[in-house]
């Protein structure tokens with residue numbers, strides 16, 4: 001379950017955030033002050049993926065909450081909400097460990113898109129941690145370097161786009177498992193991506209040209225008819 005902590009003192013905005021993030025599939029915990037947000041974080045033993053913090057909060061302000069949460073967790077994704085007039089606060093916020101900020105007023109789609117994008121980065125980081133801090137994942141002659149995001153085949157570096165890298169990382173984290181086009185799309189492009197699944201096929205074709213000895217007879221990136229694709233060693 002992906003869980004987000006919201007800190008916002010204005011009831012209307014808080015409810016707007018809660019409704020839209022719940023609708024987008026998040027488990028939402030909301031607090032109406034900075035102090036309460038910190039209490040919630042403790043109550044859930046820090047089990048949050050993301051926090052969306054308004055900067056202007058009574059008692060403890062959002063920047064202080066941001067700094068506190070960042071000191072407790074390096075993996076938590078933090079988004080700050082700022083007013084247009086708070087340019088300096090944006091910079092302070094990023095210095096204090098926020099990952100992103102949204103300027104008020106914002107639309108539901110902007111909120112969800114930004115939260116989804118950050119969640120993807122957080123989840124990817126966690127997956128890397130679960131890979132036992134491995135810097136490289138190796139299958140046979142193909143090595144994926146997670147730190148510099150490079151792929152090597154028989155020692156030769158193959159340049160990957162961001163999306164191609166994410167697809168390869170997804171394959172390498174699930175070797176031998178069939179991954180549907182929808183899963184690959186959500187993983188590499190994000191849950192909120194509205195485009196067609198055909199884009200997955202296009203990227204798979206490109207990856208095959210980079211990875212396979214003979215792209216028309218793939219040995220690694222295998223099509224599973226009617227289901228999707230899988231990585232074979």
Ligand code: CA
Nearest residue numbers: 009054056057
């Ligand atoms: Ca406020």
